[in-house]
Amino acid sequence: MASEKMGEKDKEKNKKVKMSIQEFQQREMGPIWEIFDFAANIPVSIYTESTAVKLPEMCYRGALISENRFFSEEYLLNSKRCSIDMALPLGVFSYASLATRGSLSFRHFLEEEEHDQEDNTIELPDYMKVKTSLDVLVRSRRSIREMTGRRIKLEELSTILFYANGTTGDFNHAPEGAEFAVTESLGSRYVSKVRTAPSGGGLYPIYLYVVIQNVEKLEDGIYKYMPLTHSLKKVKLFDERDKGELYTIANWGRNIELPKLNMIIFYVYNLYENSRKYVDMGLTFGLIEAGEISQNIHLACTGLNLASCDIGGYDKVPCEKLIGVDGLTKHIIHLTVIGE
DSSP states (O other): OHHHHHHHHHHHHTOOOOOOHHHHHHHTHHHHHHHHHHHOOOOOOTTGGGOSSOOHHHHHHGGGTOOOOOHHHHHHHTSOOSTTOOHHHHHHHHTTSHHHHHHHHTTHHHHHHHHTOTTTEEEOOOOOOOOSOHHHHHHHOOOOOOOOOOOBOHHHHHHHHHHHHOEEEEEEOSOTTOOOOOBTTTBSOOEEEEESSOOGGGOOOEEEEEEEOSBTTOOSEEEEEETTTTEEEEEEEOOHHHHHHHHHHOOOOTTOOGGGOSEEEEEEEEHHHHHHHHTTHHHHHHHHHHHHHHHHHHHHHHHTTOEEEEEOOOOHHHHHHHHTOOSSSEEEEEEEEEEO
16 A cells, blocks of 8 residues: 555656746746756867866867867776777786796785884784674765764774785685796795785785874874785874874865874875786776775774765875875875774
8 A cells, every 4th residue: 555655646746737938937947957058068168278277167068179188088088999909918918927926926025024124013913803794884884074083992993904905815826737936035836815805916006004193002193004914014103293284284174173083094006016917907996996995994994883984185295295105106096084
């Protein structure tokens, strides 16, 4: 019976109404014209090319008479355009070599060396198991911007970073029966780590830089997460001047009180770590990977009863200077704030 009543209500809503031309102009013309005005591809000034400030509408409307485009439009138009574009296949084939497999397998050497520098790294405690069901986590996740400023536990930070991009197993690059070179330097095993978030080609070009404040057992500052050793590398510890610089740069809206944040996670894309294989498509895969890491973070925060929110309106260059990346080969492509 309930479904029948709902069906009758829908019919009432969709019932056609007769009106005069005057009524139509008064009641309907405004919204309809706004939609038409937005969607119609009407050419604009012939001086679009030389205009200093190009609004999105100008770029859209001027598409027929101007070569001026959004970066995203240029990027998509110049992605692999047909099946005979060999750049991507050649890149993929080149990654079947021993040298490449070896370099991927032993990438953790650098992290192990950094981890052994006791003054510069902090080993994180074991992560906590999030016992809430996936169904509840997915349906409960919300972007929350208001936080209390209370300290969070080091175990909670460890859990968030592990679920974000921690290592979960090994991957053997050597096919069964393949004979790979054995050397004193490289050994005989060609095994790398797999992580909680997928990555194109297993190359993992996304690095997490974490601005930390009000976390137990940690000094406020900037750290780099090292997933292969589940540790933090100190980038810079904050003094009052550094805090002031952070609060000046991180002006992300009135309903985000910066002193009440516990973590700001910057997703840094290392251009050359996957573009050597995937050429321009490497950026696409990097952006996808950042999104997958971000979702892991939000679900972990939901399970830990912590607030989390992605931020889009950040100033890229000042943020890169703050955390010490060059903005040439390494770029901030996303960020997430987390708090109690």
